Amino acid sequence: MPLRRWLEMMVEKTGSDLFLVEGLPPTIRVAGKITQLSEDPLLGKDIEAAILPALLPRLAQGYRDGASSVDASLQFKPLGRFRLNLHRERGRSAATIRALPARPPRLSELGLPANIETLSRLPYGLVLIGGPTGSGKTTTLAALIDEINRREAKHIITIEDPIEYDHPNIKSVIEQVEVGIDAPDFPTALRSALRQAPDIIVVGEMRDPETMKIAVTAGETGHLVFSTLHTSDVTSTVARVADSFPPERQPTIRNELSVSLAAVMTQKLLPRIGGGRVPAAEMLMLGYGARQHIRKNALQHLHQEISITRPQGSFTFEESLAALVKAGRVEPDQARGRTFHTEELETLLRGASSRL
Numbered sequence: 001m002p003l004r005r006w007l008e009m010m011v012e013k014t015g016s017d018l019f020l021v022e023g024l025p026p027t028i029r030v031a032g033k034i035t036q037l038s039e040d041p042l043l044g045k046d047i048e049a050a051i052l053p054a055l056l057p058r059l060a061q062g063y064r065d066g067a068s069s070v071d072a073s074l075q076f077k078p079l080g081r082f083r084l085n086l087h088r089e090r091g092r093s094a095a096t097i098r099a100l101p102a103r104p105p106r107l108s109e110l111g112l113p114a115n116i117e118t119l120s121r122l123p124y125g126l127v128l129i130g131g132p133t134g135s136g137k138t139t140t141l142a143a144l145i146d147e148i149n150r151r152e153a154k155h156i157i158t159i160e161d162p163i164e165y166d167h168p169n170i171k172s173v174i175e176q177v178e179v180g181i182d183a184p185d186f187p188t189a190l191r192s193a194l195r196q197a198p199d200i201i202v203v204g205e206m207r208d209p210e211t212m213k214i215a216v217t218a219g220e221t222g223h224l225v226f227s228t229l230h231t232s233d234v235t236s237t238v239a240r241v242a243d244s245f246p247p248e249r250q251p252t253i254r255n256e257l258s259v260s261l262a263a264v265m266t267q268k269l270l271p272r273i274g275g276g277r278v279p280a281a282e283m284l285m286l287g288y289g290a291r292q293h294i295r296k297n298a299l300q301h302l303h304q305e306i307s308i309t310r311p312q313g314s315f316t317f318e319e320s321l322a323a324l325v326k327a328g329r330v331e332p333d334q335a336r337g338r339t340f341h342t343e344e345l346e347t348l349l350r351g352a353s354s355r356l
Contacts, residue, residue: 003050004076009037010099011079018097020047021089031276044092051086051095059180073100073162073178083164104146104165105139111278111329112140113320113356116265118285118313119226120147125262125286126219128206128241130231135268136279137228138164138204144226145202148172157193159186160204179204186211194218203227209244216241216253219260233317233340234264234284234306235299242297250297258294261286266317268338270330278329280338282317285309303341315356316341322348323356 006026010018013035015028022044026037052060055072063070069087074097076082081100088094107117119127131137142165148154154172161179168174175196183189186203187210193201194214206212206227219225231237241257242250267281283306284290290305292298306314321335322345332349339345 002046003054004079006037006050007076007079007082007097007099010097016099018095018099020050020095020097022047022092022094032271044094047093047095051084051093054084055086056181071162071180073164081164081166083162100164104142104167107140107143107147110136110140110143112267112281113283113315113323115283115313115315115356116140116144116281117147119263119265119283120144120151122224122262124219124222124224126216126225126227126257126260127262128237128264129226129228130233130237130240130264130266131228131268132232133230137267140265140267140279141202141204141226141228142167145174145200148200149174154199155197156200156202157196157198158202158204159183159189159193160202161186187214190214190218194223198223200224200226205229206241206244212241212244213253216256216260219262220256224262231266232268233266234282235302237264237266238294238302239299254297255295258291261291261294268317270321270324270334270338272329273331278324280317280320280324280330280335281315282306282320283314285312285314287312316344318345318348319356321345322351325349 006018010028013030015030017029019027020042023041025040028035054074059070059072063086072084074082074084080102083098083100086095129137129141149170149172152171156172156174158176163176163178177183177189179186179189186207201223203215206229215225215227229237229240231240242254245253263285265281265283267279269277269279272278287309290302293301306316318339318341321339324330325332325335
């Protein structure tokens, strides 16, 4: 089977992603660099022949019937588990497959600022994790749940599409719901989860206003809710939630969000000196000032609230970048190319020591 052989080659070379695109050979990403597995270009029919038999019949038929994309998790023993996205580009079939670790990662293994661990100790509220596609949001979320699972006896429900990490029951009871298999969609799964007496709910991704509304309400009523959004910084993450609703509903959502939101963390991956990639992040622990700014839609002031709430664990993206540069993990020019606040970064780079 070509798919299994391509995955075997990716695993042998410690690759993270397999790309199948018509006109190109099977291609993998290793430590951030693209490498071709052969010289033979693929046709769309080759990709479909490799991928469709590996899917659940319902998903395969949906793609044949014209679905623009299909997300699925695959397992090949003893190779491991993989996340698949089968899609179309220029009217032709293409696929991206990501290798998933055999176990949830430990938070200490990710290279994130240590303050991130604070998120796993929040008693309730909504926690949003933002970042571009492929920035490691899901991995960070899995590591936070793993921290809780190792430390506390909680009832945790995850809602994912697809499930990426299998969480063993260590101290907590963890139920993992896969959208498309265990529930038809995120809102249905989330409403059902709330009837199951959870302490913690993980919503794999905020995809629609209905899911956002339920998650905001759950955080407001005593649950700890984690979710992710495709955003670039703390301000855009908060804005994305309210902006997803019709204008007449946005003031109400902002008011509810100002009460429900406990923390916002965003991350990006940068090239690491010597190869590979390393995460940089920023985090805002919500205080009185930030809640007022959200309520009044004065989100431009949220960046300064990060500095104000530093004693509670907040830190800026610039502080994270400066720490990576000073640790010799990221080139200064790479950091400068990713910052939103150039003067702040330059001041930190000139400073005697890092705050993180």
